[in-house]
Amino acid sequence: MSDGETTAEGLQGPAPEERPQPSGRRTSHGVRIDPETEAAHEPRRTVLSALVQNEPGVLAKISGLVSRRQFNIESLTVGTTTNPETSRVTVVIEEPEPGIRQVEKQLAKVVNVISVRELGGDAVRRELVVLKVHGEEPDKVNAITDMYGGETLDAGPRTITVQITGDEQKIDDAIDAFRQFGIRELARTGQTALARGEEWTTHAEEERYERIHEP
Amino acid sequence: MSEGQPTQRAEEAEAAEPTEVTTGADETAERPVTTGAESVARALERAGVEHLFGVQGGAIMPVYDALYDADLTHVTMAHEQGAAHAADAFGIVAGEPGVCLATSGPGATNLVTGLADASMDSDPMVALTGQVPSDMVGSDAFQETDTTGVTSPITKENYFAGDADTVGDTVGEAFALAREGRQGPTLVDLPKDVTKGATEREPEAGETPETYDPPERADSEAVETAAGVLARAEKPVILAGGGVLKGEACEELREFATEYGIPVVTTMPAVGVFPEDHDLALEMAGMHGTGYANMAITHCDVMFAVGTRFDDRLTGGVETFAPEAEIVHADIDAAEISKNVHADHPLLGDAGTVIEQMGEAMADERAADMAATGERFQDWVEQCQQWKTDYPMDYAMDEEGPLKPQFVVESVDRATADDTIVTTGVGQHQMWAVQYWTYTEPRTWVSSHGLGTMGYGLPSAIGARLAADDDQSVVCFDGDGSFLMTLQELAVAVREDLDITVFVLNNEGIGMVRQWQDSFHGGRRMASEYPWMPDFATLAEAFGARGFRMESHDDVEGTIEAALAHDGPSVVDAHIDPTENVYPMVPSGGANGQFVLEEDQL
Ligand SMILES: Cc1ncc(C[n+]2csc(CCOP(=O)(O)OP(=O)(O)O)c2C)c(N)n1
Numbered sequence: 034m035s036d037g038e039t040t041a042e043g044l045q046g047p048a049p050e051e052r053p054q055p056s057g058r059r060t061s062h063g064v065r066i067d068p069e070t071e072a073a074h075e076p077r078r079t080v081l082s083a084l085v086q087n088e089p090g091v092l093a094k095i096s097g098l099v100s101r102r103q104f105n106i107e108s109l110t111v112g113t114t115t116n117p118e119t120s121r122v123t124v125v126i127e128e129p130e131p132g133i134r135q136v137e138k139q140l141a142k143v144v145n146v147i148s149v150r151e152l153g154g155d156a157v158r159r160e161l162v163v164l165k166v167h168g169e170e171p172d173k174v175n176a177i178t179d180m181y182g183g184e185t186l187d188a189g190p191r192t193i194t195v196q197i198t199g200d201e202q203k204i205d206d207a208i209d210a211f212r213q214f215g216i217r218e219l220a221r222t223g224q225t226a227l228a229r230g231e232e233w234t235t236h237a238e239e240e241r242y243e244r245i246h247e248p
Numbered sequence: 249m250s251e252g253q254p255t256q257r258a259e260e261a262e263a264a265e266p267t268e269v270t271t272g273a274d275e276t277a278e279r280p281v282t283t284g285a286e287s288v289a290r291a292l293e294r295a296g297v298e299h300l301f302g303v304q305g306g307a308i309m310p311v312y313d314a315l316y317d318a319d320l321t322h323v324t325m326a327h328e329q330g331a332a333h334a335a336d337a338f339g340i341v342a343g344e345p346g347v348c349l350a351t352s353g354p355g356a357t358n359l360v361t362g363l364a365d366a367s368m369d370s371d372p373m374v375a376l377t378g379q380v381p382s383d384m385v386g387s388d389a390f391q392e393t394d395t396t397g398v399t400s401p402i403t404k405e406n407y408f409a410g411d412a413d414t415v416g417d418t419v420g421e422a423f424a425l426a427r428e429g430r431q432g433p434t435l436v437d438l439p440k441d442v443t444k445g446a447t448e449r450e451p452e453a454g455e456t457p458e459t460y461d462p463p464e465r466a467d468s469e470a471v472e473t474a475a476g477v478l479a480r481a482e483k484p485v486i487l488a489g490g491g492v493l494k495g496e497a498c499e500e501l502r503e504f505a506t507e508y509g510i511p512v513v514t515t516m517p518a519v520g521v522f523p524e525d526h527d528l529a530l531e532m533a534g535m536h537g538t539g540y541a542n543m544a545i546t547h548c549d550v551m552f553a554v555g556t557r558f559d560d561r562l563t564g565g566v567e568t569f570a571p572e573a574e575i576v577h578a579d580i581d582a583a584e585i586s587k588n589v590h591a592d593h594p595l596l597g598d599a600g601t602v603i604e605q606m607g608e609a610m611a612d613e614r615a616a617d618m619a620a621t622g623e624r625f626q627d628w629v630e631q632c633q634q635w636k637t638d639y640p641m642d643y644a645m646d647e648e649g650p651l652k653p654q655f656v657v658e659s660v661d662r663a664t665a666d667d668t669i670v671t672t673g674v675g676q677h678q679m680w681a682v683q684y685w686t687y688t689e690p691r692t693w694v695s696s697h698g699l700g701t702m703g704y705g706l707p708s709a710i711g712a713r714l715a716a717d718d719d720q721s722v723v724c725f726d727g728d729g730s731f732l733m734t735l736q737e738l739a740v741a742v743r744e745d746l747d748i749t750v751f752v753l754n755n756e757g758i759g760m761v762r763q764w765q766d767s768f769h770g771g772r773r774m775a776s777e778y779p780w781m782p783d784f785a786t787l788a789e790a791f792g793a794r795g796f797r798m799e800s801h802d803d804v805e806g807t808i809e810a811a812l813a814h815d816g817p818s819v820v821d822a823h824i825d826p827t828e829n830v831y832p833m834v835p836s837g838g839a840n841g842q843f844v845l846e847e848d849q850l
Pocket of ligand 1: 701
């Protein structure tokens with residue numbers, strides 16, 4: 034309608050059902066579906082390690098970011114590294130592949146994050162649980178603690194507190210084993226991890242190590 | 249509704265102009281920094297800031313005091329939300345971060361909507377907020393709010409200023425971050441003891457931190473592969489997003505598209521990056537995009553998407569978005585790659601640089617297979633032209649019947665120059681303003697896209713006005729509902745004597761909601777009709793602006809002329825057909841190619 038003089042009919046054209054329809058389709062992740070395979074992504078559990086600057090509020094930023102984007106976070110641990118200016122954040126998430134890549138990229142985007150990497154399945158992962166059971170059967174408790182290579186931290190007439198370290202599976206198993214005594218309370222730390230062998234955990238670390246240790 | 253005469257305020261403002269004291273740049277250099285607040289002011293001057301938008305208050309007072317001597321103009325807004333929108337629009341039009349200021353507590357929280365808006369649209373903006381003294385932080389002191397906590401998810405980065413010596417550096421860094429890489433709003437929270445604290449340190453030139461390293465050039469192998477895919481396409485489409493504008497890549501886009509003859513579709517923030525009167529322009533795609541743009545993205549076999557985040561208003565349901573297309577996605581933000589739509593060929597880099605890289609690589613491809621490109625695209629371009637004929641943007645109009653909003657938009661477009669800036673509120677009027685105006689230049693379309701903020705129109709017109717060239721016109725299309733949300737900023741437009749023309753497309757209700765209720769809620773119009781509305785023309789006069797009322801098609805031309813002729817703010821209360829709806833429409837989550845043209849097709 035360019036001259037404003039005429040009376041037009043309004044929008045016209047073939048109705049939706051009369052238009053050519055494309056035959057393709059995408060998944061809910063926006064991936065084009067290959068009609069042959071129709072593959073969908075299943076969630077998997079993995080560990081991301083982020084090296085971050087020790088600035089106030091960084092942890093809040095990271096945890097806020099992961100939660101507000103609705104990623105399925107299993108655990109998040111933080112602690113300083115050999116460099117007092119940096120901390121390592123270890124995030125365990127369970128997500129389909131596109132979600133994992135998204136968490137990685139969102140983390141990398143935080144200005145105070147130096148480097149992020151997903152650790153391989155062979156990474157060294159450890160978790161600590163402190164648990165307190167009823168103390169009626171101290172010998173049996175001791176036996177289970179020994180079985181899992183744990184340590185007794187406190188033993189009284191009514192309660193016994195032990196610590197177990199290990200990978201996630203071992204901690205789960207140990208907790209199951211202690212259930213027979215009645216677990217009063219427990220505290221798990223969540224996983225922390227490093228890449229295995231000579232491999233660096235995040236890219237930035239190799240660079241820094243070389244800078245510092247160069248003759 | 250006075251005729252012809254400028255308002256008294258406007259006259260006073262004009263008279264005051266020649267006597268205005270100017271603080272020269274030389275004086276600035278001689279003014280030593282003695283406090284944190286002065287260091288903040290110096291950092292702003294260094295960043296080249298000319299205008300600030302804000303509201304005074306206890307915790308920000310030391311900063312304002314330092315601004316008293318600074319070489320900057322401050323516009324006192326009626327509400328901090330207005331300050332944030334004005335700064336945001338300033339940033340869109342100027343391409344440099346706009347700045348807003350607010351005091352702690354309620355001042356800072358009133359900025360939140362504007363920050364969220366700028367964040368969704370990646371608009372360059374810097375917010376400075378006052379804060380209670382450091383030793384009172386955390387004690388729920390008077391007007392204390394955890395501003396960095398509240399704004400963390402809606403800023404690109406925010407800072408709690410630590411001490412007087414470094415506060416200026418922090419402001420400089422906030423500036424650099426707001427404008428570099430993917431642009432966005434940054435915020436610096438300024439505790440009163442820090443701004444009052446003594447320092448003699450001149451702030452350093454603002455730089456982004458070392459850990460921030462946006463990519464510039466895309467990986468050349470990836471570019472070659474992507475160029476090959478695009479060159480061998482049969483039905484290619486360029487999807488230009490706001491990143492093209494933010495990356496100053498409009499020229500590169502135009503050259504690339506015309507060189508290879510590829511049709512261009514834009515997202516809403518990118519309206520104006522490619523001239524809409526160009527043969528290859530298919531205009532905006534998505535929920536209320538053109539039928540031809542939506543047909544093209546539905547049927548393309550390769551999509552070269554640049555600087556877009558594939559918002560759901562654009563994609564509809566992702567399962568049906570460009571279902572047959574291989575997607576080449578260029579973006580400066582890695583986190584946008586495959587976030588909503590999987591990218592088959594990601595190109596990480598600056599929009600302009602990547603388009604140039606693609607251009608060079610395509611030239612090689614074409615040399616290798618000359619006939620393959622040009623001619624094959626020709627059929628597709630013709631197909632797109634055919635869709636333009638099949639689904640023209642048009643509306644029914646009876647000269648004697650109620651006023652059609654589309655006609656008002658087209659008439660204002662006809663009456664103004666090509667470089668006229670249009671700002672809007674949010675709702676049906678916003679869609680008519682984008683659909684029925686022909687945008688031919690970048691940075692002339694200023695709207696709230698990602699957040700969809702009612703009330704954005706008038707304050708953004710104020711920011712746009714101050715960023716625009718003097719001979720450029722600024723018009724605002726607003727809805728009656730949207731206008732009601734921030735119309736107090738008229739007081740500011742009058743006080744500052746800003747030449748802005750607001751067209752309120754008044755349908756006595758919140759039309760977009762009513763349209764959805766009629767379409768998807770069985771016509772149960774809960775809280776969407778306003779049984780009474782103020783007379784906006786009289787209201788405008790009360791503020792000291794010019795007011796007009798427009799009711800029939802015969803009024804349109806004369807009223808537009810008179811309103812535009814007024815050198816200062818004016819408001820046209822245009823009483824439009826309340827039954828008019830926005831089409832085409834892709835119902836949310838639907839398939840773009842299944843856009844409906846009228847209610848019966850829903
Ligand atoms: C701040 C805010 N509140 C509510 C909404 C929801 N909303 C979207 S469009 C709309 C109607 C807008 O009405 P109006 O400004 O009169 O414009 P019209 O649609 O009538 O042109 C509403 C209420 C919004 N977008 N923003």
